[in-house]
Amino acid sequence: MKILHTSDWHLGKMIYGRSLLEDQAYFIDHVFFPALERYRPDCVILAGDIFDRQVAPVEAIRLFDSVLSRIHEREISLAVISGNHDGADRIAIGAAMLRQSGVYLATHLEDLARPLRLEKDGERVDLYLLPYCDPAMIRQFLGRDDLQGFQASYQALLDTIRPNLDPSACQILAAHCFVAGSQTCDSESAIYVGGSGEVSLSAFAGFDYVALGHLHGPQRAGDHGRYSGSPLKYSFDEESHKKSMTLLTVEKGELSLELLPIVPLRDMRTISGTLEELLALGSKSPQTDYLFVRITNQTPVYMPAEQLRPYYPNLLAVHCDWLQRNLEEEAREENLREQLIGRKIDQRMVLEQFLRQICGTEPSPEEEALFAEVFQMVQAENETEEGGQAG
Numbered sequence: 001m002k003i004l005h006t007s008d009w010h011l012g013k014m015i016y017g018r019s020l021l022e023d024q025a026y027f028i029d030h031v032f033f034p035a036l037e038r039y040r041p042d043c044v045i046l047a048g049d050i051f052d053r054q055v056a057p058v059e060a061i062r063l064f065d066s067v068l069s070r071i072h073e074r075e076i077s078l079a080v081i082s083g084n085h086d087g088a089d090r091i092a093i094g095a096a097m098l099r100q101s102g103v104y105l106a107t108h109l110e111d112l113a114r115p116l117r118l119e120k121d122g123e124r125v126d127l128y129l130l131p132y133c134d135p136a137m138i139r140q141f142l143g144r145d146d147l148q149g150f151q152a153s154y155q156a157l158l159d160t161i162r163p164n165l166d167p168s169a170c171q172i173l174a175a176h177c178f179v180a181g182s183q184t185c186d187s188e189s190a191i192y193v194g195g196s197g198e199v200s201l202s203a204f205a206g207f208d209y210v211a212l213g214h215l216h217g218p219q220r221a222g223d224h225g226r227y228s229g230s231p232l233k234y235s236f237d238e239e240s241h242k243k244s245m246t247l248l249t250v251e252k253g254e255l256s257l258e259l260l261p262i263v264p265l266r267d268m269r270t271i272s273g274t275l276e277e278l279l280a281l282g283s284k285s286p287q288t289d290y291l292f293v294r295i296t297n298q299t300p301v302y303m304p305a306e307q308l309r310p311y312y313p314n315l316l317a318v319h320c321d322w323l324q325r326n327l328e329e330e331a332r333e334e335n336l337r338e339q340l341i342g343r344k345i346d347q348r349m350v351l352e353q354f355l356r357q358i359c360g361t362e363p364s365p366e367e368e369a370l371f372a373e374v375f376q377m378v379q380a381e382n383e384t385e386e387g388g389q390a391g
Contacts, residue, residue: 003172006047007045043076044071051086071103113160212226217241272294287314
């Protein structure tokens with residue numbers, strides 16, 4: 001039996017004002033469905049964040065609607081849980097009827113109690129679907145006002161179904177949450193600040209595999225959990241990610257994993273160089289990837305994005321070293337002014353700022369030693385004069 005685990009499609013997402021729907025449609029047409037044709041999984045798990053926002057764009061809804069129809073045509077079961085970005089009540093429309101077509105939408109905690117039983121060639125899998133939920137939702141569902149925090153709440157919720165787990169079947173849980181110790185990135189919406197939104201692995205005891213969603217970097221979560229990650233890169237700190245989908249195979253009661261790499265329509269990466277170097281590179285070989293460009297010129301550059309865009313049509317952001325240096329210098333000067341006003345500045349900073357701003361150099365060890373010696377002499381003379389006046 002084969003099960004394909006994916007998550008965090010974020011259909012309709014925009015980065016730097018650019019819609020990624022074309023890239024997402026490419027993933028669906030040229031990666032996702034070819035994988036279904038090649039591996040013929042019995043079930044697909046989509047572990048939350050189908051859409052990028054609760055009120056999804058019409059184009060994103062149409063794209064997902066086509067996915068549902070095409071999966072149904074292939075007679076493959078689809079198990080979907082809502083994520084923290086999804087509008088749970090909106091995507092739940094027609095859920096009861098869709099179950100009859102092999103599409104299982106879990107958007108409320110009541111859905112956790114009804115596992116999807118998969119059977120093939122003597123193999124049995126019970127798939128439990130846990131949509132995104134927070135402690136308040138769990139407290140209300142269980143009628144327990146004593147539960148505080150994600151860990152205690154998830155533990156109590158899963159304790160309600162743990163006694164029903166069938167040891168003769170492979171037990172899989174799909175969940176959308178932040179497992180403690182996992183690696184985050186900039187494109188994820190923090191569920192809670194700090195560690196209050198974390199769930200430890202102990203909450204998932206009893207399951208053979210936990211198909212996780214929410215974090216965009218593909219990664220393991222303990223011995224039995226895994227984030228499949230988002231299919232596309234949604235921030236520049238993800239440029240080193242190796243995006244993939246996870247293929248689970250259940251054979252003779254044993255579960256094995258295989259990562260299916262994703263080749264996107266456009267990559268997301270950072271390039272750097274002087275404006276002249278970047279223009280020369282672009283004129284020889286136009287770059288179609290989504291780019292963050294770092295310009296290393298030490299002097300001001302006029303309208304760098306406008307000059308680069310003819311050669312880099314998917315340029316999303318530009319960072320200029322000279323501008324950053326000026327901003328840092330302004331911050332240092334402001335800090336110096338504040339320290340002078342508050343009289344909290346030491347002798348070395350006076351010398352350092354004088355040489356930097358007037359001479360354009362940094363103090364040498366010899367200059368620092370000489371300055372300290374002269375400063376001590378002046379300070380001693382001042383103290384002597386003050387003592388004489390007091391006498």
